[in-house]
Amino acid sequence: MSRAYIRPIYIQELEELMSQIFDGNKVICYTSTSNAHISVIATIIKSNDLVILDQQVHFSVQFPCKNTKLQGTEVKMVRHSDYRMLEEMIRENYNKFNRIWYMADGVYSMHGDLPDTDVLKSLLCKYPKFYLYFDDAHGMSWSGKNGAGYIYDRLGVSERIVIISTLAKGFGCVG
Template sequence: MVVKHGELDRALDVVGRLARTHHHVWFACDGVYSMYGDFLPAGFLRDLLAVAPNVRLFIDDAHGMSWAGERGCGHFLSRFPLGDRVVLVTSLAKAFATGGGVVVVQDRRLLETARLVGGPFSFSGPLRPGDLGASIASARIHLSPELAILQAALRDRIAQANALCRTLAIPLVIANEAPIFFIALGRVEAVYLMAERLRDQGFHVNVSGFPAVPASRGGLRIAINAIHSAAQVDALFHAIAEHLPSVLAAVGVTRDEVAEQFEGVLPSFLRAARRSPARCSSSPSATPRRPTRSPSRPTPASIGSTPSCGTRSSAISPTSTRARCGRPSACSTASTRSSSTAGRSATCSSARTTRSSPRRRSPRS
């Protein structure tokens, strides 16, 4: 079952109904959502786990890795504990700047189950030597004092960009602490026209249009990293503000019409943050109401499939899987080669690797 991102207010009720009739209910979502850079309040996630003891969280924190948290543990783990009902997956192909994937759980039995029956372990190959060497170099940076310096520099650039959007009246979908900025432009013609004008001034920005986003909700997706200087960030956002009126006029839309198209893209408890940066910790008042808690009465159900994380929705998957996270133990990680070709978020480390085209690999025995 999929709950649209803008309708997450009803997720607690949906999870409550499923928890009464299924063995396990998995709530799958992003730690940091890839398009707008928003994230769910910690209070909301705690309320989900409190619905019933058979509710679990499956978090994809690919876009929160490295730039946040102690030693780059990621945005999610910097604000939410890894409990026995939480599974975290993340990518090394974004801010970590190499390649591969990571699974973090407390129950080693669950990790072993994933290793035995999980598709990525059966149908992927090991990291290439070059990727492995780059990962070691990046890991050394993460374990050194240099990472904290890079994270602090990035936080300054993020705060600067948020302030510029407010001062220059740039239509940012949501202002928060993530290094991802989505400038709302609406029609795809406006998106490409703005990108072309910025390109002519020496700025390369990512365009987001249909089918990655709905046809009327296009925009620029800007990812800032620690290497960008304050002068570069200032110049980019001033250029956007300079071209914005003429771009919208050229395609025949107004600011109000663009704003109307983006109404409802965020859940109500995040809309208050559209003009002010959010904080890691969330107050209970920032989360939707908690449904009445009912005893869990699990019955068999088919194993549910979930869409790939990174979409603008969250998947709630009831399953009858018998793997249980009951005993905390040391965190376990497992790496597998990532097939994702999504764009990078902010890069906090200097490790790099040259990539070739993906090659088809035969299944390992």
């Protein structure tokens, strides 16, 4: 049932407990990582945004981005972890869009490699219209304080960073 109509007390309790993993920051729980991506991407991405997908970002991120094209959002792809290509795309498109989103995995499931968070921090500082969206499903539990994940540990909290994670991988739970 939609949470717009009903919000069971146990969901509120779960979100409050989960927020402790993330130092008290706001947490919203979904039934699956894929459902989170579908809902969040549809909510935050606007027609005057540019979305740049890392070539290896999980399909559950790529799929809802295809739907944003229906509202006129431009979606491009960059070679896997090619930060020079990413910055070139940012520069070329900076004055054409309100926000430029880079969507990537926190830990890539196929190869286990990690994004260069130092480079991404630098890009965040250099370009105020630049935003990050991470699927850190594979970084949860084994990395960071309280198992909050690789991306949260390396980048922290920002109005320009969205982190989607899950208990289903490292913690071995569903959801």
